[in-house]
Amino acid sequence: MIHFDNVTKVYANQNRPALDHVSVDVDKGEFVFLVGPSGSGKSTFLRLVLKEERPNSGSIHVAGKDLSKLSNFKVPHLRRRIGCVFQDFRLLPNKNVYENVAFALEVIGKPRRFIRKVVPEVIELVGLEGKAHRMPEELSGGEQQRVAMARAFVNRPMILLADEPTGNIDPATSIGIMKVLDRINRTGTTVLMATHDAAIVDSMRKRVVELEDGKIVRDQSRGVYGQAY
């Protein structure tokens, strides 16, 4: 599903590479934690999957497509198959829960009938039934993140990228978020989650890829956050 082959990414004006000869394979339906300290290259990894950045060398395949051969014109179609969740939720403050989720379908031109059908289903999936008409400011952080996950998943992507989704949320609420991610994963969606949260990684017992200074230092199935801790 995601295939990195010897990928190196150096940002302009920086001598140290953000990613240094990284090779990873993520299969369809896997749940993978991407761990490592700040600046270790986790976000760069996710940005490369979305083709927001281009690697300096190496090749990246996502959903069977070679990204270096993908024209800019087709990048939006790639992104329709990838859902994204961020630490800061990125909801539209002037739209309610339903409208925030529907927005993702409206802007890719889905018919209204389809939107009316699938949006309530997804809102229920993330556990926000009955809150469709609340505004984001009326919701707790955990609830806002559920809205963001509903938006990321509403178009049934093949891959869900989560960049520190529990970073702004207390540990108790984080468990709920992880349950939703697990539920999404069980529908067959590949989940790739970058995180600092050792407790969550340890409790989930999923595959862990650890980055340090842009290099992969560990790739372990059913792993924990760090062996040293």
Added chain:
Amino acid sequence: MRANFIFSEVWIGLRRNLTMTIAVIVTVAVGMALLGVGLMINSQVSKLTGFWSDKVELSVYLCTKGSPFEPCKNRGAVTPEEKGTLEQTIKALPDVERVQFENQAQAFKNFQSTESNTLLLSVTKPEDMPESFRVKLKDPEKAAAVASSLKGQPGVSNVVNERDLLQSVFGFMDTLRNVALGIAILMVIAATLLIGNTVRLSAYNRRRETGIMRLVGASNIYIQLPFVLEGLIAGLIGGVLSGVILIIVKVFIFESIQTYMAAPLGWDTVAGVITGTMAVGVLICVLASFVTLRRYLRV
């Protein structure tokens, strides 16, 4: 493509940037109106030039008794023999199409019908009027050469190229047109920059929305279209206003000077000018939006 979604985005954008949108509309309206006025003056001048170049003649005035012109001093009025040879000379010139003789009675009649100074009219007698040959040329451009060759002939007091008289009127209108076009160009530059700024503000105001649109895979057209449409609508409203201004200019200015203009400016020309300036206005707005988007809304 969901039309109502796009249009609601456009409406939100225009409302959020209301002052900038109004600035764009006014600039486009004034700029395009000036461009239109320039074009209208231009077509008026070329119409007049065409009208007069058919009519323009050389007037070869002949000496009268006591004429103050230099060639006539120390001699009396032109003699019939001189008139006869002069007519033959003129007719023999290759550039001359036809020659007409105007006697004192005809000249006096023309003078009476065109002169409005009553005092001058009351003291002028037919004998004061000079006789003249009205020379129609095949090519009006040759007037100067013909005039100089006729100036030295005996009995000729003065040769006047009517074109020179019109030239001052045309010169004034040319200046007017150039000023209007010059200001129009400045306004077009101002409008372009303003639109660029408006679109940039609009893109900044909606960076959250566009960021999410990018993320969920909205196509570039879907992201950019609302911004370009904002420019287009502002340009269109400005264009319509400039059309109204041009109609007012036509009714109140061009109609009122029409009495002096032998060739009036028709409504068909005005309609053409309005269509042209509106197209230019809309085009500028759309192009400016598009170019700015390339810079500030990386997709």
